[in-house]
Amino acid sequence: MRNNKVDPENVDQKLFEIFRSVGYDGASMESLSQATGLKKASLYHRFPNGKQEMAQHVLKNVEQWINDNIVTVLADKAISPSIRLKKAISSLGKLYNNGANNCLLRTLSIGPDAGIFKETVTHCFNLITQSFTELLIEAGLPGSEAKKKANLINPLLQGALVLSGATGDNSHFENCLDNIGQFLQTTN
Amino acid sequence: MRNNKVDPENVDQKLFEIFRSVGYDGASMESLSQATGLKKASLYHRFPNGKQEMAQHVLKNVEQWINDNIVTVLADKAISPSIRLKKAISSLGKLYNNGANNCLLRTLSIGPDAGIFKETVTHCFNLITQSFTELLIEAGLPGSEAKKKANLINPLLQGALVLSGATGDNSHFENCLDNIGQFLQTTN
DNA sequence: ATTTATTTACCGAACGTTCGGTAAATAATA
DNA sequence: TATTATTTACCGAACGTTCGGTAAATAAAT
Numbered sequence: 001m002r003n004n005k006v007d008p009e010n011v012d013q014k015l016f017e018i019f020r021s022v023g024y025d026g027a028s029m030e031s032l033s034q035a036t037g038l039k040k041a042s043l044y045h046r047f048p049n050g051k052q053e054m055a056q057h058v059l060k061n062v063e064q065w066i067n068d069n070i071v072t073v074l075a076d077k078a079i080s081p082s083i084r085l086k087k088a089i090s091s092l093g094k095l096y097n098n099g100a101n102n103c104l105l106r107t108l109s110i111g112p113d114a115g116i117f118k119e120t121v122t123h124c125f126n127l128i129t130q131s132f133t134e135l136l137i138e139a140g141l142p143g144s145e146a147k148k149k150a151n152l153i154n155p156l157l158q159g160a161l162v163l164s165g166a167t168g169d170n171s172h173f174e175n176c177l178d179n180i181g182q183f184l185q186t187t188n
Numbered sequence: 189m190r191n192n193k194v195d196p197e198n199v200d201q202k203l204f205e206i207f208r209s210v211g212y213d214g215a216s217m218e219s220l221s222q223a224t225g226l227k228k229a230s231l232y233h234r235f236p237n238g239k240q241e242m243a244q245h246v247l248k249n250v251e252q253w254i255n256d257n258i259v260t261v262l263a264d265k266a267i268s269p270s271i272r273l274k275k276a277i278s279s280l281g282k283l284y285n286n287g288a289n290n291c292l293l294r295t296l297s298i299g300p301d302a303g304i305f306k307e308t309v310t311h312c313f314n315l316i317t318q319s320f321t322e323l324l325i326e327a328g329l330p331g332s333e334a335k336k337k338a339n340l341i342n343p344l345l346q347g348a349l350v351l352s353g354a355t356g357d358n359s360h361f362e363n364c365l366d367n368i369g370q371f372l373q374t375t376n
Numbered sequence: 377a378t379t380t381a382t383t384t385a386c387c388g389a390a391c392g393t394t395c396g397g398t399a400a401a402t403a404a405t406a
Numbered sequence: 407t408a409t410t411a412t413t414t415a416c417c418g419a420a421c422g423t424t425c426g427g428t429a430a431a432t433a434a435a436t
Contacts, residue, residue: 022213022298022299022300023211023213023298023299025210025211025213025214025299026213026298026299026300028424028425028426029424029425029426029427030424030425031300038382038383039382039383039384040426040427041382041383041384041385041427041428041429042381042382042383044426044427044428045380045381045382046381050426050427051426051427102298105354106298106350106354107298109350109353109354110210110211110214110290110294110295110298110353111210111211111213111214112210112214118354118355118356121354121355122354122355122356125351125354125355151363154347154351155344155347155348155350155351155360155364156343156344156347157347158346158347158350158351159342159343159344159345159346159347159348159350160343160347162294162297162343162346162347162350163313163342163343163346165297165298166293166294166297166306166309166310166313167306167309167310167313168306168310172343175339176343216390216391216392217391217392217393218390218391218392226415226416226417227416227417227418228392228393228417229393229394229395229416229417229418229419230415230416230417232392232393232394233414233415233416233417234415238392238393239392239393
């Protein structure tokens, strides 16, 4: 007898969780199969190019998430800049589970095959920097200063996630979100 | 016929470079063998517990490096605090090849076996934070402020390394070292 | 009935690891 | 000092397991 059809979104989510938590090399087909509830051959039915395609797929989902939760939110001129900021930062806190979750952009950037994902990963980072830059400019900062501040957001986030993840102490990440919120508060 | 004896220090260095650049799961015994010039069986002669022992060994070397180049340097009261700072930061720049090199503490913190290294990795991070804290206190900062500033060093470094590594643009790291140097310059 | 989705069963290759054995260096003996 | 015994360092070949991946069979959906 055969299992019920597996919800594709749930599959995406489970693939994402595996790749994010253990990276590309640490994610075996067996672990991906167990997490999704699909046999290996079924995964190959959905992703004919295998593991690579799965990782690229979840990476594209992250890019979409950034567009939906950062780019679009920060550019929404119907809301005040400071509230947009809070919404975006709050979304980041949820995405990373307050520091308990690794970042897929980072875990896919290590290992012999990291080059495959480099272009998309770089684009994701750029999306974040650019949308924060534009918000800060809109809030009144000079372009150069806005750029300088926005350029700090990704490294601050990633650094905090590295420390929280490596040590298990999420205070690194929580402090980081607070700091980012404060030092961007040039705005109303 | 048998090869000449291989220099143990060079083996350590090569193992370190592999684990640092591709992480634990990305480092195959074959790649470790090729990098060191020792056949797999010879690696097992030196490290009877295999890959795990090799990674723990290079991690211990990093701990020693931190003691020699950060802890000892920052605590050397024969030299002025600001010069000690410059020496330590300069060493970090060399270690990471100005952002081109990954950090072993980070690459060993991802994957199914990351837990094996967690304790030592955490200790390494703590060594850095503590030694910077003590220097800042010696330089005149109140304890709480010294601690707060010192607590930023690891995440700032790691974040810059993530960005430089993921995108290939080392300006992230170079800016980071400058920023750290500046914002610690409470001292003479 | 045809197409789509999933599964079972399997494959070659690569994985980390182990084993048997050899050349060279060192220590003990004579 | 010359000879013998022991240890050290290394290697080729193979181990069992797991890897990513595929073909054929079966079930579900249309």
